[in-house]
Amino acid sequence: xxxxxxxxxxxxxxxxxxxxxxxxxxxxxxxxxxxxxxxxxxxxxxxxxxxxxxxxxxxxxxxxxxxxxxxxxxxxxxxxxxxxxxxxxxxxxxxxxxxxxxxxxxxxxxxxxxxxxxxxxxxxxxxxxxxxxxxxxxxxxxxxxxxxxxxxxxxxxxxxxxxxxxxxxxxxxxxxxxxxxxxxxxxxxxxxxxxxxxxxxxx
Amino acid sequence: xxxxxxxxxxxxxxxxxxxxxxxxxxxxxxxxxxxxxxxxxxxxxxxxxxxxxxxxxxxxxxxxxxxxxxxxxxxxxxxxxxxxxxxxxxxxxxxxxxxxxxxxxxxxxxxxxxxxxxxxxxxxxxxxxxxxxxxxxxxxxxxxxxxxxxxxxxxxxxxxxxxxxxxxxxxxxxxxxxxxxxxxxxxxxx
Numbered sequence: 001x002x003x004x005x006x007x008x009x010x011x012x013x014x015x016x017x018x019x020x021x022x023x024x025x026x027x028x029x030x031x032x033x034x035x036x037x038x039x040x041x042x043x044x045x046x047x048x049x050x051x052x053x054x055x056x057x058x059x060x061x062x063x064x065x066x067x068x069x070x071x072x073x074x075x076x077x078x079x080x081x082x083x084x085x086x087x088x089x090x091x092x093x094x095x096x097x098x099x100x101x102x103x104x105x106x107x108x109x110x111x112x113x114x115x116x117x118x119x120x121x122x123x124x125x126x127x128x129x130x131x132x133x134x135x136x137x138x139x140x141x142x143x144x145x146x147x148x149x150x151x152x153x154x155x156x157x158x159x160x161x162x163x164x165x166x167x168x169x170x171x172x173x174x175x176x177x178x179x180x181x182x183x184x185x186x187x188x189x190x191x192x193x194x195x196x197x198x199x200x201x202x203x
Numbered sequence: 204x205x206x207x208x209x210x211x212x213x214x215x216x217x218x219x220x221x222x223x224x225x226x227x228x229x230x231x232x233x234x235x236x237x238x239x240x241x242x243x244x245x246x247x248x249x250x251x252x253x254x255x256x257x258x259x260x261x262x263x264x265x266x267x268x269x270x271x272x273x274x275x276x277x278x279x280x281x282x283x284x285x286x287x288x289x290x291x292x293x294x295x296x297x298x299x300x301x302x303x304x305x306x307x308x309x310x311x312x313x314x315x316x317x318x319x320x321x322x323x324x325x326x327x328x329x330x331x332x333x334x335x336x337x338x339x340x341x342x343x344x345x346x347x348x349x350x351x352x353x354x355x356x357x358x359x360x361x362x363x364x365x366x367x368x369x370x371x372x373x374x375x376x377x378x379x380x381x382x383x384x385x386x387x388x389x390x391x392x393x
Binding site: 006007009019051056131155188191195 | 229240
């Protein structure tokens with residue numbers, strides 16, 4: 001069976017009540033969901049609150065998710081609706097500070113990243129840290145052998161299946177699986193020093 | 204799972220890599236989940252691999268992992284407070300549903316509120332000596348009950364018909380459960 005939906009394995013388990021599977025999905029999509037919400041709401045704490053609320057709603061609605069759409073598409077809609085509802089509630093609240101709101105836009109924001117981050121209230125340290133992470137990943141990709149770089153690029157950026165990659169690279173599927181894994185692990189090893197967390201904050 | 208240097212075995216990391224592409228065989232899933240639970244480095248690995256994918260697609264997603272960890276920790280606390288959304292086949296879920304909807308007084312009277320409609324249960328002890336009783340459901344309007352037989356109203360029929368169609372695939376979520384059929388709702392006497 002070639003799954004069109006890579007999340008199917010995890011979603012099936014989550015629907016049966018396995019919270020570990022749900023947590024893995026959260027880790028997978030949390031950044032994208034927060035970015036989506038951040039286009040609608042400026043306040044960083046509020047973005048996180050809405051993101052949390054979105055995942056809770058998704059958890060409650062899991063039994064109704066039938067797999068007609070991709071899991072992320074379904075999650076995306078829940079997040080947008082949760083954010084819109086939060087904005088409506090905020091606008092009704094006379095105590096709300098105007099700067100917490102930004103205009104609701106469905107299009108990709110053209111606002112420069114730096115400007116948005118400054119208005120988000122993100123610290124310069126946080127901005128620098130994420131730049132460093134981005135640079136490290138890009139440098140690590142460039143340092144990979146051609147085979148590993150191609151495999152992970154085709155998978156992560158082009159979104160091709162193992163079968164499609166095997167065809168393009170003219171190699172067995174097992175080799176594709178192994179190359180993707182080795183590429184990920186090589187990049188992760190470069191990242192780990194940067195990702196070392198503070199004491200007391202453990203996964 | 205931990206080798207002498209203290210890092211997760213390559214097998215676990217390979218499994219996680221396959222799992223994130225949806226390409227892990229069923230047999231290996233359980234050990235991957237166990238690793239998630241027991242091994243912080245497995246969790247870190249899952250997070251790192253996904254961060255890498257996100258960053259490859261967009262620099263905007265290069266986020267400090269400490270924030271992501273805090274996010275998951277906060278969410279876990281909230282999830283712990285949630286009732287488990289149940290799927291078909293979980294017998295204990297059905298029992299829990301019945302226990303929540305059947306209050307002792309209602310049981311004695313032979314009536315049970317099911318999502319706002321009142322349904323008479325077979326085997327209920329007669330309380331009204333055969334008199335007809337007009338009963339109001341919570342928000343579902345009224346039904347006429349004579350001699351413990353329900354003279355169904357159209358609303359109940361539509362409700363039951365709709366839920367019978369989906370009863371095989373719908374999940375039972377407490378509260379607000381699906382009634383499979385009136386006949387199979389059995390009274391549990393204390």
